Amino acid sequence: xxxxxxxxxxxxxxxxxxxxxxxxxxxxxxxxxxxxxxxxxxxxxxxxxxxxxxxxxxxxxxxxxxxxxxxxxxxxxxxxxxxxxxxxxxxxxxxxxxxxxxxxxxxxxxxxxxxxxxxxxxxxxxxxxxxxxxxxxxxxxxxxxxxxxxxxxxxxxxxxxxxxxxxxxxxxxxxxxxxxxxxxxxxxxxxxxxxxxxxxxxxxxxxxxxxxxxxxxxxxxxxxxxxxxxxxxxxxxxxxxxxxxxxxxxxxxxxxxxxxxxxxxxxxxxxxxxxxxxxxxxxxxxxxxxxxxxxxxxxxxxxxxxxxxxxxxxxxxxxxxxxxxxxxxxxxxxxxxxxxxxxxxxxxxxxxxxxxxxxxxxxxxxxxxxxxxxxxxxxxxxxxxxxxxxxxxxxxxxxxxxxxxxxxxxxxxxxxxxxxxxxxxxxxxxxxxxxxxxxxxxxxxxxxxxxxxxxxxxxx
Numbered sequence: 527x528x529x530x531x532x533x534x535x536x537x538x539x540x541x542x543x544x545x546x547x548x549x550x551x552x553x554x555x556x557x558x559x560x561x562x563x564x565x566x567x568x569x570x571x572x573x574x575x576x577x578x579x580x581x582x583x584x585x586x587x588x589x590x591x592x593x594x595x596x597x598x599x600x601x602x603x604x605x606x607x608x609x610x611x612x613x614x615x616x617x618x619x620x621x622x623x624x625x626x627x628x629x630x631x632x633x634x635x636x637x638x639x640x641x642x643x644x645x646x647x648x649x650x651x652x653x654x655x656x657x658x659x660x661x662x663x664x665x666x667x668x669x670x671x672x673x674x675x676x677x678x679x680x681x682x683x684x685x686x687x688x689x690x691x692x693x694x695x696x697x698x699x700x701x702x703x704x705x706x707x708x709x710x711x712x713x714x715x716x717x718x719x720x721x722x723x724x725x726x727x728x729x730x731x732x733x734x735x736x737x738x739x740x741x742x743x744x745x746x747x748x749x750x751x752x753x754x755x756x757x758x759x760x761x762x763x764x765x766x767x768x769x770x771x772x773x774x775x776x777x778x779x780x781x782x783x784x785x786x787x788x789x790x791x792x793x794x795x796x797x798x799x800x801x802x803x804x805x806x807x808x809x810x811x812x813x814x815x816x817x818x819x820x821x822x823x824x825x826x827x828x829x830x831x832x833x834x835x836x837x838x839x840x841x842x843x844x845x846x847x848x849x850x851x852x853x854x855x856x857x858x859x860x861x862x863x864x865x866x867x868x869x870x871x872x873x874x875x876x877x878x879x880x881x882x883x884x885x886x887x888x889x890x891x892x893x894x895x896x897x898x899x900x901x902x903x904x905x906x907x908x909x910x911x912x913x914x915x916x917x918x919x920x921x922x923x924x925x926x927x928x929x930x931x932x933x934x935x936x937x938x939x940x941x942x943x944x945x946x947x948x949x950x951x952x953x954x955x956x957x958x959x960x961x962x963x964x965x966x967x968x969x970x971x972x973x974x975x976x977x978x979x980x981x982x983x984x985x986x
Contacts, residue, residue: 544606549615556619556661560654564645569652572703577912580700587696591667608668616662623649623658650702659699666692683931690923697920701913708908709891712737712859719864721908732866732884735906739860741874742899744852746770746790747809747829751779752848754840759848770811770849780818783847787812793834799826805900806833813839815847832897851898858890859904875906886910 539547575583594604606612627649630641637647645652670688673681708721708729719734748767751760760779768776775784791807792799799810808831814824823841829849830836838846858876863869865884873881880887891907 542602544602544609544611546611546615548606549611552661553615553619556657557654560652560657561644563653565643569645569648570656572651574703575700576703580703584696584700587663588667591664591671595668595671604668607665608672612661612665613669616658616665619658620662623655659695663692663696666695680931680934683927683934686923686927686930688927690920690925690927692920693923694917694920697913697916701911701916704912706908706910710735710906710908712861712904712906713902714739717864731886731908733886733888733908734864735888736862736864737859737904738862738872740857740893740901740904741860742857742893742901743855744790744899745855746788747852748850749774749776749778749783749785749813750848750850751781751841751845752838754838754842754844754846757836757838757846757848760845767850770809778847779845781841781845781847782816784814785811786814786824792828794826794828794837797826799828806831808834809849809852810837811849813847815839815841817841832900854898857893859906861906863888880909885912 537545537547539551594601595608598604626646630646630649631637632647632649634647635642641647645654649655666688670685670692673684673688675681677685706723708723708731710718710721710731712718712735714737717734717736720728720730723729746769749770750767751763752758753760763779766776766778768774768778770785770788772785772788775782777783788809788811789799789801790809791801791803792810793802793804793807794810799812808828810826810828812824812826814822816822823839825839826837827839827847827849828834828837829851836848838848840846856877858874860872860874862872863881863883867884869883875881875888875890877890880889882888886908887910889907889909890904892905894901894903897903
């Protein structure tokens with residue numbers, strides 16, 4: 527009498543054709559193995575897979591999948607990896623690991639010890655995540671190869687869709703080690719060609735920068751009310767605060783406040799403020815405040831700067847009218863760029879508007895927030911990601927395949943499955959759709975299910 531474990535459908539596990547039960551067992555085995563390695567030898571160092579090792583590894587993985595599908599597709603594990611159960615279970619494994627990553631603080635040393643030992647605070651550098659991605663990539667690659675031939679009809683869209691996802695995923699993971707982020711501190715008049723990497727080490731770069739000027743556009747400050755003793759903003763008035771412009775008025779904490787005059791840049795002279803365009807000038811406004819008892823007080827307020835003190839308008843011993851520090855609307859740096867190839871050009875580097883030079887992207891990153899618009903320090907971030915074009919190629923193929931399938935509509939499917947010579951059907955043309963052969967148990971209720979004969983039943 528056969529005592530082999532069975533799946534929910536009554537089929538013994540590990541007997542052809544493999545299904546979901548085998549997939550769940552594989553997921554469990556990968557998790558146990560991954561967390562065991564994490565506890566014994568620790569996590570992965572992403573820098574070990576830098577160029578050219580990552581290129582060899584990516585090419586080797588792809589070549590292995592092609593060889594297995596070309597010469598060993600009769601193996602059940604190879605055929606199973608190209609079917610829906612492998613796709614769904616591998617996606618479920620990745621989803622589980624991503625949920626774990628979402629519930630733990632990544633990179634934080636404040637996590638419990640067991641979280642750090644299991645690598646949950648560095649999920650993308652853990653063994654379980656590596657095994658999960660490998661399982662998903664193998665399934666995706668096999669499914670793509672299965673629909674490569676005949677290269678016509680919906681197979682074209684399917685291949686572009688899934689091959690694009692495969693390329694983008696593999697390049698994004700393997701290329702992470704080659705991503706470089708360097709910050710460069712610029713001050714007016716200095717030519718700088720060295721920066722600091724993520725490990726705090728100085729790096730000489732093929733690009734040198736000279737800062738001409740740092741520029742900042744600020745939002746208008748807002749009117750607020752603070753406590754007279756501690757200058758802390760009164761609780762619960764955030765929705766009552768309003769932008770300061772000449773003629774603006776509003777009610778905050780029971781005070782009716784009107785802006786009589788407003789200068790974006792001003793300095794104090796004999797108890798009043800006058801508009802100036804000098805280094806260290808700050809916003810200032812002449813306001814009138816009326817309390818509920820009808821008492822009216824008029825005076826100047828200012829947000830201050832590194833040169834000027836913050837100015838409040840006291841109402842009584844409890845409250846004072848104040849101006850918030852203006853927030854930055856945008857900031858940029860006018861620089862000269864010197865490249866190792868001999869090019870020299872002037873440009874403006876803005877937030878989210880990078881400048882390209884020598885294969886690097888130059889972004890406006892930060893400034894000295896103590897001085898605000900008068901900062902003499904501009905921090906530029908230089909980013910180099912040589913794998914980005916490969917990732918973009920994969921994304922373009924994925925989108926092209928989606929558009930192809932959308933316009934192809936209900937085009938007829940290939941008459942035969944080139945693997946088995948039998949008529950084939952497609953359950954879904956979405957991401958990671960799978961070719962379902964008639965030699966498997968059909969899930970279509972309108973079709974009569976084929977009862978497979980298991981190898982274990984042949985054993986007397």
